[in-house]
Amino acid sequence: MTRLPKHIAIIMDGNGRWAKDQGQDRLFGHYHGVVSVRKIVEAATEIGIQYLTLYAFSTENWDRPEAEVTGLMTLFVDTIAKEVPDLHKNNIKLQFIGNLNMLPDHAKKALADATTQTAQNTGLTLVIALSYSGRWELIEATKSIAQKVKNGELAVEAINEEVFAENLATKGIPDPELMIRTSGECRISNFLLFQLAYAEFYFTETRWPEFRKEHLVEALLQYQSRERRFGKTSAQVQ
Numbered sequence: 001m002t003r004l005p006k007h008i009a010i011i012m013d014g015n016g017r018w019a020k021d022q023g024q025d026r027l028f029g030h031y032h033g034v035v036s037v038r039k040i041v042e043a044a045t046e047i048g049i050q051y052l053t054l055y056a057f058s059t060e061n062w063d064r065p066e067a068e069v070t071g072l073m074t075l076f077v078d079t080i081a082k083e084v085p086d087l088h089k090n091n092i093k094l095q096f097i098g099n100l101n102m103l104p105d106h107a108k109k110a111l112a113d114a115t116t117q118t119a120q121n122t123g124l125t126l127v128i129a130l131s132y133s134g135r136w137e138l139i140e141a142t143k144s145i146a147q148k149v150k151n152g153e154l155a156v157e158a159i160n161e162e163v164f165a166e167n168l169a170t171k172g173i174p175d176p177e178l179m180i181r182t183s184g185e186c187r188i189s190n191f192l193l194f195q196l197a198y199a200e201f202y203f204t205e206t207r208w209p210e211f212r213k214e215h216l217v218e219a220l221l222q223y224q225s226r227e228r229r230f231g232k233t234s235a236q237v238q
């Protein structure tokens with residue numbers, strides 16, 4: 001308990017394959033994925049994790065079949081609206097990162113309401129990446145920095161890692177120390193490209209609809225067994 005990551009990021013993958021294996025529609029997998037979200041949020045709160053970022057929908061996911069995209073949007077909006085009272089009761093703060101302008105108006109409103117309602121909470125910060133991609137975020141940060149330079153608010157020489165981080169969607173949130181991806185894929189798929197620079201990666205065959213607290217604990221134990229050197233030698237960090 002003394003060596004827990006402050007921030008865990010998760011790529012929730014494998015809903016579609018899990019559903020297909022049972023002869024079901026892909027959306028069936030996403031509905032079961034929501035159960036895992038609830039269980040992992042509960043577990044993270046119980047364990048004392050401060051930040052949990054979930055990759056719910058990437059910029060690239062907009063290219064999926066229309067029925068799946070519409071079904072996922074409905075699922076996000078309904079789940080968020082339904083869960084906010086419980087999240088609030090548990091002192092959880094909700095935040096959304098991504099190109100939210102691409103969302104339908106009713107979804108934008110539901111997310112804005114959930115953010116406002118939980119803004120003062122001091123427990124777990126639950127960050128949902130929606131319509132998100134790391135490259136989009138890096139380009140937005142670059143534009144925002146360029147604009148500040150153009151306005152004379154920022155000197156080119158003053159741009160450093162901290163300034164760059166302050167212009168990302170995750171402003172104020174520490175970088176994840178642990179990134180988990182479910183369902184056997186070993187890539188980061190445009191997720192938190194700047195922030196994951198020194199994260200430990202944990203890949204598991206378990207598909208997201210089956211991911212539970214014990215799987216999270218397994219990932220944490222694996223994380224704790226690793227030596228994080230940040231470019232130094234083993235002797236230096238010991």
Ligand code: FPP
Pocket residue numbers: 012013014015016017018030033034037054055056057058061075076079080128183208
């Ligand atoms: C990846 O599996 C999963 C998604 C693209 C959607 C994830 C969304 C949820 C789990 C619902 C979360 C809800 C809230 C409120 C945050 P996939 O479809 O890529 O699966 P596959 O790789 O097996 O096809």
